[in-house]
Amino acid sequence: MSAEPSKPYHHGELRQALINATEQILTERGLEGFSMREAARRAGVSAAAPAHHFGDTRGLLTAVATAGFLELQAALREANTQGGDRTARIQAQARAYIRFGVAHPARFDLMWRCEALNRADPAYLSASVGAFSLLHEVITGVAVSAEQLCDVAKPGIDVRAVAAWSLVHGFTTLARQGNFDPEMPGLMDGVMATLTV
Numbered sequence: 001m002s003a004e005p006s007k008p009y010h011h012g013e014l015r016q017a018l019i020n021a022t023e024q025i026l027t028e029r030g031l032e033g034f035s036m037r038e039a040a041r042r043a044g045v046s047a048a049a050p051a052h053h054f055g056d057t058r059g060l061l062t063a064v065a066t067a068g069f070l071e072l073q074a075a076l077r078e079a080n081t082q083g084g085d086r087t088a089r090i091q092a093q094a095r096a097y098i099r100f101g102v103a104h105p106a107r108f109d110l111m112w113r114c115e116a117l118n119r120a121d122p123a124y125l126s127a128s129v130g131a132f133s134l135l136h137e138v139i140t141g142v143a144v145s146a147e148q149l150c151d152v153a154k155p156g157i158d159v160r161a162v163a164a165w166s167l168v169h170g171f172t173t174l175a176r177q178g179n180f181d182p183e184m185p186g187l188m189d190g191v192m193a194t195l196t197v
Contacts, residue, residue: 015053015063017043022064026106031116036060061110062118068107069127075100076134089138094168097135098182101172108176112169136161167194 021042025034036057037047054060079092101108110116111128118124129144136144140158175182 014043014045014049018045018050018053018060019064019067022060023106026064026110030106031061031110031113034061058116058118059121061113061116062121062124064107065111065113065117066121066124066127068104068111069124069131071104071107072097072100072111073127073131073134076131080134080138086138090164093135093138094164097168098172098175101169102175102182105176108172132161132165135165139164 018039021039022034024042025038034057036050036054039060040047040050043049050060054063075096076093079096080089082089082092084092119128133143133145136142136158139161142158144157144161171182174180
């Protein structure tokens with residue numbers, strides 16, 4: 001049986017098919033069980049095909065993480081449109097972050113695996129900084145740039161934003177690992193109350 005698809009992929013369709021296959025593998029096996037060869041097999045292409053689009057394993061994983069950050073960014077931006085005062089918008093973003101992490105566990109885990117990703121990739125950098133900047137801006141009133149985020153020696157990143165992110169990320173990770181039900185009555189309210197910074 002041939003590994004080649006019966007109908008040739010359009011360039012963009014093959015790229016997305018490989019991203020989808022990668023996310024399936026990560027969901028089933030985790031990062032340690034991932035191989036580019038398996039992603040190619042699931043996408044129905046030769047083992048060499050992913051290298052044409054992504055270069056190497058790091059490139060493919062970075063593309064999946066980038067897609068995750070873009071989706072997270074969209075969820076945070078949507079949370080901002082719910083209106084209300086600053087505290088309400090912070091809490092809406094926190095809820096959106098938690099929902100995203102719980103709904104997309106494999107993608108969420110990969111997004112923070114720095115050793116597996118090319119963090120200098122322009123698309124990844126734009127997507128990840130864009131997501132953090134939305135949080136930073138709602139907390140401080142000031143957006144953050146890629147240069148500020150990547151160089152801790154430069155002023156401009158407010159520690160309150162880092163603290164809020166850490167709290168929500170930790171909450172999401174604990175919920176993802178089954179330590180508690182994020183829908184437990186009163187639990188979310190308690191976490192949200194601490195985000196009034």
